Each structure stands twice: as structure tokens, then as C-alpha cells.
Amino acid sequence: MNRRNWIAVASAEHARRGRDNPEGGFMQVGHGKLAPLKRIAAGDRIAYYSPATALGGTDKLQSFVSIGLVHGDEPYEADMGNGFVPWRRDVRYAVASEAQILPLIDRFDFVEDPRRWGYTFRFGLFEVNEHDMRLIAGAMKASPRALAL
Numbered sequence: 001m002n003r004r005n006w007i008a009v010a011s012a013e014h015a016r017r018g019r020d021n022p023e024g025g026f027m028q029v030g031h032g033k034l035a036p037l038k039r040i041a042a043g044d045r046i047a048y049y050s051p052a053t054a055l056g057g058t059d060k061l062q063s064f065v066s067i068g069l070v071h072g073d074e075p076y077e078a079d080m081g082n083g084f085v086p087w088r089r090d091v092r093y094a095v096a097s098e099a100q101i102l103p104l105i106d107r108f109d110f111v112e113d114p115r116r117w118g119y120t121f122r123f124g125l126f127e128v129n130e131h132d133m134r135l136i137a138g139a140m141k142a143s144p145r146a147l148a149l
Helices: 012-019 102-107 114-123 130-139
Strands: 005-009 045-050 063-077 087-093 125-128
Touching (some): 012 063, 045 130, 063 130, 102 130
Antiparallel strands (some): 063 087
């Protein structure tokens, strides 16, 4: 299986909601947009990076908060109430600790200029190589087996 590795960006509050959902883990990106989720396939790995604790927050959390494997064939819509019906993918999140990004910046392949490391995160969802996903998983103390690494 050719797994791809992704980093999604969301507030910690939103990423934790997907990770800790009692009915099963899920992911959303781009405020519930479908197009980015179409790039992701079952078996792909996803790590959530959170610049802040809450949407629009000014704290500098700058941490990876969840990591897991995407499952299920297709994105689907979920009614969250008040007319908000975002697109989602199901994710089996690994048991992991949240981890600060700053100690990893100089070791990531996707960071071209450590002084401007945050630029790539503006896209909300981007692909990384297996080396970078292994760094994240290691920092989060996630089981390589749970992530098929």
C-alpha cells in the first residue's frame, strides 16, 4: 500500500474534538471543505498541528495534538447543527502525547528556511514525507505499529 503522509492545521480545540469523538475519530479541514479531503485516501497518515488552543486564539500553542490513520472509502457530510454541515473523513487516532513543534523545525525535510517555518502551514493541509511523519510520531510517543510506520 502506498501511504501518503499529511499535516492538517486546526485549533487544538477542533483537532481534539475530532480525536476524542466518542462515536469514532474524524478529521475536517478548511472549515469543512470537501476538496482537500478528496486528496486523502484510506490508509494515509494524518497529524494535526495546532498553532493555538482555540480558533482565532493568540496563544502560541504550536503543537502537534493528534496523529492517526485515515479509514473509510470516501469523505462524508456531518450535521453539526445551526446549518453547519462540514465534510469529514474517519480517522483511527493513535494513543499519543501532544508535542511542541519547535524542537523539530531544524530536522524536518519540508522546512526550507527555519526562520520562516510557519509559511507552509498557511495552506491548512499539506503532504510530507515519511521521515517527517516519523519525527512527529516519535515526538508524540505514538506507536509506529499503530501508524503502520
